[in-house]
Amino acid sequence: MEMKRTIVTVLLAALSLSSGFNACAAGTPLLTLPDAKRPEWLRRDGIVMAGSWEPLLFRVRRDGAPDYTPTAEQRAAYEREHSPAMVAKLKSLGVNFVMMHCFKGGGFEAERESMADAVKFAKLCRDAGMRVGVYSDSSTLMWDLFFKEVPQAKDWIVLDPGGQPITYGKAAYRYWRDRNHPDALAYFRKVMRFAVEEIKTDLIHLDNYIVGPGYDENSAARFRQYLRKTFPASLLKEHGIADPRAVRPPAPTDTSLLARAWADFSFQSIVDAYFEMGRYARSLRPDILMECNPSGVTPTFRWPVDHGRLLRGGEAFWDEGRHPGFVKGTLATRIRTFKAARLMNNSAFVYVINPLEAAESMAFNLDCLGAICWFEYGEIAQKPGIQKPMSPALAPYVKFFHERRDLLRDAQVVADVAVLRSFPSIKFGPPETAKLTGEVEDLLIANRCAFQLVFDTQLDELSRWPALVMAGCVALSDAQVKAIRRYVARGGRLCVVGPLATHNEWMLPRKKPALDDLPPDRVVRVGEKGDWLDAIRRACGGQLSLSVTTDSPGLCAELTEQPNRRMVHLVNYRTDNPMKDTTVRVALPKGRAAKSVTLASPDRANDITLPFKEEAGFVTFAVPAVGVYEIAVVTF
Numbered sequence: 001m002e003m004k005r006t007i008v009t010v011l012l013a014a015l016s017l018s019s020g021f022n023a024c025a026a027g028t029p030l031l032t033l034p035d036a037k038r039p040e041w042l043r044r045d046g047i048v049m050a051g052s053w054e055p056l057l058f059r060v061r062r063d064g065a066p067d068y069t070p071t072a073e074q075r076a077a078y079e080r081e082h083s084p085a086m087v088a089k090l091k092s093l094g095v096n097f098v099m100m101h102c103f104k105g106g107g108f109e110a111e112r113e114s115m116a117d118a119v120k121f122a123k124l125c126r127d128a129g130m131r132v133g134v135y136s137d138s139s140t141l142m143w144d145l146f147f148k149e150v151p152q153a154k155d156w157i158v159l160d161p162g163g164q165p166i167t168y169g170k171a172a173y174r175y176w177r178d179r180n181h182p183d184a185l186a187y188f189r190k191v192m193r194f195a196v197e198e199i200k201t202d203l204i205h206l207d208n209y210i211v212g213p214g215y216d217e218n219s220a221a222r223f224r225q226y227l228r229k230t231f232p233a234s235l236l237k238e239h240g241i242a243d244p245r246a247v248r249p250p251a252p253t254d255t256s257l258l259a260r261a262w263a264d265f266s267f268q269s270i271v272d273a274y275f276e277m278g279r280y281a282r283s284l285r286p287d288i289l290m291e292c293n294p295s296g297v298t299p300t301f302r303w304p305v306d307h308g309r310l311l312r313g314g315e316a317f318w319d320e321g322r323h324p325g326f327v328k329g330t331l332a333t334r335i336r337t338f339k340a341a342r343l344m345n346n347s348a349f350v351y352v353i354n355p356l357e358a359a360e361s362m363a364f365n366l367d368c369l370g371a372i373c374w375f376e377y378g379e380i381a382q383k384p385g386i387q388k389p390m391s392p393a394l395a396p397y398v399k400f401f402h403e404r405r406d407l408l409r410d411a412q413v414v415a416d417v418a419v420l421r422s423f424p425s426i427k428f429g430p431p432e433t434a435k436l437t438g439e440v441e442d443l444l445i446a447n448r449c450a451f452q453l454v455f456d457t458q459l460d461e462l463s464r465w466p467a468l469v470m471a472g473c474v475a476l477s478d479a480q481v482k483a484i485r486r487y488v489a490r491g492g493r494l495c496v497v498g499p500l501a502t503h504n505e506w507m508l509p510r511k512k513p514a515l516d517d518l519p520p521d522r523v524v525r526v527g528e529k530g531d532w533l534d535a536i537r538r539a540c541g542g543q544l545s546l547s548v549t550t551d552s553p554g555l556c557a558e559l560t561e562q563p564n565r566r567m568v569h570l571v572n573y574r575t576d577n578p579m580k581d582t583t584v585r586v587a588l589p590k591g592r593a594a595k596s597v598t599l600a601s602p603d604r605a606n607d608i609t610l611p612f613k614e615e616a617g618f619v620t621f622a623v624p625a626v627g628v629y630e631i632a633v634v635t636f
Contacts, residue, residue: 028271028457031278031290031313032345038315039202039287041131042367046405047347048398049371050090051099051384052081053135053205055114058104058142059376061173068110068145080378082121087128089380093373093390094398098125102134102199103191105174106142107149115194122199133203133291134195137188137277139211140174153177156184158214161251166214176211178218179273189280196284203289203316204281209274210295212266212304215249223249226265260428260506266304267423270294274313290314291349296321296337297453299438301427308421308455311344316368318349324360326554326573333556333573335445338364339453342413351383353390355602356575358397359629362408363558363569369401397629400602407567407600407631411560416540417495418454418465419444424475428507436472436498436528443532448548448557459483462492467539471497471532477505481514494523495539497532545587555579555626559586568632570623579626585618592636594619600631607633 035043056078057068070078080086090098102118103111122132143165146153157165158176168174177184195201213219227236227244236244239257250259278290294305296319311317319337326332334350341348342364352358352370361370373390374381381387401408419441426434444451452465459480462468468487473496476484481501488494501514526535537544546559546568554574560567568586572579588594597619599608610632612621619634 028309028312029275031275031282032311033287033289033315035345037287039289042289042315043409044405045096046401046408047097047131047349047368048094048401049097049099049133049349049368050093050095050373050375051371052374052376053099053101054376055101055104055106055111057106057110057114057145061142062171068106074377077377077379081375082117082124083378084124086375086378087124087130090373090375091128091130093380094395094402095130095372096402097131097133097202099133099135099203099205099371100125102136102195102201104135104142105138105140105177106145108190109149110142110145115198119198122201126200131202132199133205133289134199134201135205135207136191136195137206138174139176139179139206139208140168141177142173143175144173150187152183153187156181157216158211158219159216161215163215176214178214178216180222180269181218185276188277192277192281193284196281196288201288203291204277205318206274206277206290206292209270209292209310210302210305212269213249213262220247220249223247223262223265227261230261257506257508260424263304263427267301267306268309270304271306271309271313274310278313289316291316291318293318293320295319296334296348296350297340298336299441300434301423306423306455307340307344308423308457311340311346312457314346316347316349317341320351323351323353324356324573325575329553331446331554331556331573333445334360335364335556336441336453338366339413339451340455342366343453343455343458352394353382353386354575355391355393355397355628356571356573358394358401359571359602360556362397362401362629363556363571363631367408369398372398396602404600407633411562411567413452414450414545414559414561414566415452415465416450416545417444417467417469417536418452418462419469419471420473421453421455422470422473422475422480423456424477424505424507425473429472429474429503432528433472433474433498440469440471440497440532444536445556446553447533448546448555449533449536449544450546450559456480459487462487463490465492466541467493467495467536469495469497469536469539470500472499473501474499475503475505475507476501476514478514480505484515485518488518488522492522493539493541494518495532495536496523496525497530497535498528543587547583547585549583549585550579550581552577552579555582561589565633565635568634570626570630570632572626572628575628580624582623582626583620584623584632585620586632586634588614588617588619588634588636590617595635596633597621598633598635599623600633601627601629603627603629 060070125132156177165175250262281288324333337348347366347368350370352372374383380390503509524535524539548557556571558569594614597610597612610621612619
């Protein structure tokens with residue numbers, strides 16, 4: 001991962017062809033390891049990460065040198081970084097997982113020394129009882145080094161519309177590479193093999209999953225095949241594509257059916273790339289953990305990332321986006337990222353530099369506190385690019401994560417509703433409806449509701465939720481319409497915000513909305529300016545599983561459960577303003593009675609027992625104050 005990202009307009013191509021978004025949603029294979037096949041340490045211990053994943057030669061060039069030769073001072077600091085003393089220091093901070101370097105795109109010959117260093121450092125970490133992940137692919141080549149080793153790699157480079165290589169921002173020595181080129185694929189399989197067999201890594205990290213197909217002939221040829229496979233010739237001809245064999249990738253400003261097809265092809269491309277790498281790594285070691293960096297989940301779909309497809313290929317992903325907080329009356333969270341991760345049985349990797357971020361991760365994430373420090377050149381800092389010391393205020397939260405794993409391990413999210421993130425509706429729909437999904441999610445976050453996200457790839461799993469919110473879902477395929485009908489027929493309820501199913505998955509208008517004939521007693525409809533929260537409550541039968549009442553904004557909540565207890569996680573994003581006298585009302589599972597309510601926090605040595613009232617299947621209690629993080633444990 002790199003701190004500084006550049007928005008690129010030209011994207012890497014697919015590793016293999018798909019038959020488009022609709023087929024993907026119905027049948028994308030699931031490569032994510034089930035719990036029973038994951039390493040036991042992940043569930044048992046979780047991840048508290050430290051990172052330093054840039055090889056020495058790259059750092060030298062990154063920091064302004066004209067070549068890749070380190071100074072004596074840099075080499076000495078690099079050696080301290082890889083010493084037993086550094087390993088001991090990291091372990092003393094509570095770190096149990098180190099993300100380190102393996103391969104940056106300079107070539108086996110150029111990176112031979114640092115790859116050998118990685119083998120030795122990984123052994124030091126393992127001997128100290130820590131797990132290891134390795135940076136195995138940056139999606140770029142340091143071409144001035146790499147071309148010396150592999151001259152034919154000039155054919156692997158992604159080109160812009162003018163036929164020029166795309167650089168990594170101002171780093172002109174780095175070119176984006178085409179993940180689908182067969183020779184490139186064969187080369188990077190060798191990198192995977194080195195990581196698994198020589199370094200003996202526990203996890204493989206693949207960076208920069210933020211790019212897709214380019215304007216080179218190879219990408220264009222595969223896009224033509226995609227068109228022929230996805231669309232009937234009559235439909236293409238109707239939209240001005242008489243001969244798909246002559247098609248060129250559309251301009252970025254194009255809004256035609258061809259542009260929508262290009263978008264789907266681009267989004268699917270990085271999915272195929274990730275799956276290809278994962279399959280190969282698993283052929284070497286079945287329980288290897290796979291992780292990529294597509295950035296976090298936002299209200300819309302950032303080109304070309306559909307987390308609903310992508311995360312089915314691994315067990316973790318990075319969100320290097322903005323830090324959470326409450327600034328000038330605005331709540332900023334990473335809750336969407338964490339909910340998507342948990343939905344897909346993934347962990348989200350994030351930087352954790354203060355107690356709020358640790359609290360948010362414990363409340364919403366799966367088996368991972370985050371990256372608590374960066375140790376490049378042997379200096380302990382908060383994160384890459386920010387050389388501030390690690391905050392001592394994190395220590396109680398790291399300790400709590402380790403010592404109170406019983407409150408986090410094997411806990412399942414309880415949700416009254418799922419919000420459908422319809423890829424074609426958000427990506428292809430008009431702005432006024434495309435924004436509704438994110439706005440409903442924001443409403444549920446701000447009002448501390450028990451909800452979950454659901455992607456197109458989970459439509460066969462809708463029975464997990466009593467109600468489904470469909471906000472701005474104007475573009476649905478016939479297969480999706482059938483899945484929604486089955487869900488409703490089996491007892492599910494819908495809350496529909498705005499228009500529904502007025503177009504197919506390619507944003508082509510239907511003669512009439514496809515779901516208008518659903519039984520009215522199973523559907524609550526509300527306009528774009530209506531009371532969405534009331535409509536959602538009515539779709540849930542008038543009762544929500546969690547209600548948290550407080551006088552001030554900035555408090556968020558998550559509801560989880562284990563056998564015989566439910567946990568209400570309370571996170572105060574206004575860390576300078578403790579929330580006083582918060583009232584919590586939480587549903588009990590049918591037929592269960594409350595035995596006790598206790599309050600746990602990293603900021604206290606001992607738990608507190610709270611008085612409670614039980615009535616009509618709900619438990620109500622008051623939390624005296626929420627400084628940063630409290631977990632209310634309701635035992636049955």
